[in-house]
Amino acid sequence: MTDMMWTDYRHKIAGALGIPAEDQYETQFKEAFRTAVRSAKSEVLEVVKSQFDSYLTEDLSVEPIDYNIGRVDISDDVIDMIADNLDPEGSGSSRNSLYLAGEIVSRLPVSLYLEPEFKTAAAPFLKFDVTVDATKEINEIEESEDTRLYAESLRQLVDNAAINIPVTLEKYYPGRGFETDKPQIEIKLHLIKHGGLKLDI
Structure with a gap:
């Protein structure tokens, strides 16, 4: 899931993580995302939920x-x-x-x-x-x-x-x-x- 968030949705979730979406920040982005999900950081989870609600309808x-x-x-x-x-x-x-x-x-x-x-x-x-x-x-x-x-x-x-x-x-x-x-x-x-x-x- 972390890889998919980076590949497909990083520009939509980067702001909530406070990490730039540029390629050189991939490692920091993924670490911040995992930490946010484990700690149930509500702002990040809300962005993730909104993306997955439309994931199938947009991409499949x-x-x-x-x-x-x-x-x-x-x-x-x-x-x-x-x-x-x-x-x-x-x-x-x-x-x-x-x-x-x-x-x-x-x-x-x-x-x-x-x-x-x-x-x-x-x-x-x-x-x-x-x-x-x-x-x-x-x-x-x-x-x-x-x-x-x-x-x-x-x-x-x-x-x-x-x-x-x-x-x-x-x-x-x-x-x-x-x-x-x-x-x-x-x-x-x-x-x-x-x-x-x-x-x-």
Whole structure:
């Protein structure tokens, strides 16, 4: 940590240490930094904390998550029963509607901004955004117009769709650790249906 503070942040913390940031003061800087941290010198620790809060968001990026959902094991009869009774897109009605919802459990010490996009080989058909707060045990994906499914998008969802999730790191919490014995992030999705179903008897 001392080496990283010298390499990446010495110009921001040198004033709090009272040591110049020029190369010839590297040894004195590192000794002063170690002494300040061990003695819990509040001014230095506050500067360090402010730098580490933004460390991940400024210096690191994460590749988007790509996952092939594949064919969902629901019979065509059930899909037809739901899809055929949904209000059409553009109707302005939400009486017979369907939404994607769920929750995200994150054990990462960093808050995230996710933009899931569901797509087929032809084109995307559903996109929304959600913030994953590292201070919350569960982050809800709530039903909204952005997560609404229509007949065609429902059929696309269950028929070999894929999901792409761009990830933006928002805030790192250095006091939190990684739970290596559990998945770092879990996304659980379900459907919420409003209105009736079409039954052919």
